[in-house]
Amino acid sequence: MTSLEPSVAFATSLRCSLGGGDGRVSELKKDLENQLVLAPLTKGGNYAFRRLCTEFGAKVTVSEMAYARKVGKGDRKERTLFVRSENEGIFGAQIATNNCAEAVSACNYAQENGAKFLDLNCGCPIREVTRRGLGSALMRKPHKLVALVERMVSECSLPVTVKIRTGLEEDADAEKVLELVRDLGHVGASAVTIHGRTAQQRYSGNANWDLISKVSAESGVDVIGNGDILTAYEAKDRLADSGCLAVMTGRGALIKPWLFSEFEKDYTWNPTPMERIGVYRTLVRFMKERFRDDEKGRLRSFEFLRFHMDFFSRYRYFPEEEHRERSKEYPLIQQREKADLGFRDADVPPIEVLLQRPVDTVNLDALLGFLWDSGSDHEATRLFEEEALSLRKQTLLACSAGE
Numbered sequence: 001m002t003s004l005e006p007s008v009a010f011a012t013s014l015r016c017s018l019g020g021g022d023g024r025v026s027e028l029k030k031d032l033e034n035q036l037v038l039a040p041l042t043k044g045g046n047y048a049f050r051r052l053c054t055e056f057g058a059k060v061t062v063s064e065m066a067y068a069r070k071v072g073k074g075d076r077k078e079r080t081l082f083v084r085s086e087n088e089g090i091f092g093a094q095i096a097t098n099n100c101a102e103a104v105s106a107c108n109y110a111q112e113n114g115a116k117f118l119d120l121n122c123g124c125p126i127r128e129v130t131r132r133g134l135g136s137a138l139m140r141k142p143h144k145l146v147a148l149v150e151r152m153v154s155e156c157s158l159p160v161t162v163k164i165r166t167g168l169e170e171d172a173d174a175e176k177v178l179e180l181v182r183d184l185g186h187v188g189a190s191a192v193t194i195h196g197r198t199a200q201q202r203y204s205g206n207a208n209w210d211l212i213s214k215v216s217a218e219s220g221v222d223v224i225g226n227g228d229i230l231t232a233y234e235a236k237d238r239l240a241d242s243g244c245l246a247v248m249t250g251r252g253a254l255i256k257p258w259l260f261s262e263f264e265k266d267y268t269w270n271p272t273p274m275e276r277i278g279v280y281r282t283l284v285r286f287m288k289e290r291f292r293d294d295e296k297g298r299l300r301s302f303e304f305l306r307f308h309m310d311f312f313s314r315y316r317y318f319p320e321e322e323h324r325e326r327s328k329e330y331p332l333i334q335q336r337e338k339a340d341l342g343f344r345d346a347d348v349p350p351i352e353v354l355l356q357r358p359v360d361t362v363n364l365d366a367l368l369g370f371l372w373d374s375g376s377d378h379e380a381t382r383l384f385e386e387e388a389l390s391l392r393k394q395t396l397l398a399c400s401a402g403e
């Protein structure tokens with residue numbers, strides 16, 4: 001008999017006692033089914049940004065990772081991470097913890113704030129988290145992790161989901177992941193999100209969708225597949241080909257928050273510069289509403305907006321006819337145009353070049369000022385155009401001076 005068997009029996013009897021299925025679980029399953037989920041994103045998944053994604057049609061969103069201990073102790077900053085925006089649908093609260101009591105008190109707070117599920121972070125590879133035995137460090141001792149999740153499932157009032165990577169070291173071991181996911185399912189995890197890279201890989205290499213598909217097919221557990229989704233057609237293809245319950249996007253949403261609308265309506269939108277500026281201004285508006293439209297609010301919002309502009313500048317258009325087939329082998333997020341568009345290129349409108357420039361090569365705070373202070377998308381676009389023309393002039397002058 002393995003150490004897990006009594007737990008399996010317990011979980012099964014719990015499900016049976018709830019009438020052939022834990023009501024919390026099956027309801028969440030319905031909510032997640034075939035969705036494109038907004039990933040938990042530290043800094044990126046702030047209240048205003050989640051509100052923006054929801055406005056674009058995201059039905060399921062997850063909070064930034066919060067330390068359960070701090071949430072339980074009433075730490076104001078940490079608790080803020082669980083504030084759900086009014087328009088959000090199914091909202092998950094993500095915690096870092098290795099302790100069930102901490103998870104329970106964080107869960108109670110999350111539930112009071114409208115969260116519909118509790119997600120345990122087992123993927124974060126950063127030292128600050130793993131040295132405390134949290135995040136991906138939990139994957140070092142799978143039996144302990146499964147025992148923790150088992151207790152969480154029985155003691156927390158929300159359904160529990162778990163977010164893992166494909167392993168710790170460079171090479172993922174599909175059999176080990178399969179066993180872990182099966183065990184997590186046996187003790188009652190409602191779903192397991194798999195980010196298709198190991199902790200050591202961080203973001204390098206393509207996400208391993210073969211492994212995700214295998215685990216989804218063979219574990220009998222609802223899997224949310226995650227990694228490298230940038231376009232609606234990649235989301236649809238990954239969902240169909242992997243057999244996952246749902247798919248999740250992180251950087252794709254940060255680069256183009258309208259991805260959720262593309263996914264919902266099954267099309268590709270290539271917004272004009274003014275339309276993109278309109279999207280950024282909507283985010284600014286949500287920031288103003290969150291932090292206030294005053295000097296303090298502006299300073300606070302700019303911290304987030306600098307981060308967001310960095311991702312927004314990575315937007316490139318990938319027409320479906322040209323890229324859909326190739327994207328299955330070569331995820332587009334890994335293929336993004338790396339070359340910096342030159343202001344010497346007369347065919348590309350200067351504003352387009354400006355919007356694509358790495359943020360450390362532009363006067364970022366001036367651009368944020370245009371977004372913050374303008375009264376309309378038109379006005380902001382005109383200011384961006386003027387800035388773009390002046391940058392083009394400077395570039396041409398520098399070139400003719402032989403720099």
Ligand SMILES: Cc1cc2nc3c(=O)[nH]c(=O)nc-3n(C[C@H](O)[C@H](O)[C@H](O)COP(=O)(O)O)c2cc1C
Nearest residue numbers: 039040041042064065195227228229249250251252
């Ligand atoms: C800026 C940033 C912050 C992240 N923060 C978290 C986090 O708080 N919790 C978590 O589980 N994963 C976090 N991740 C990982 C993402 O949730 C996701 O698993 C990863 O980005 C892979 O998905 P993608 O290829 O769609 O970006 C973060 C990723 C990024 C880029």
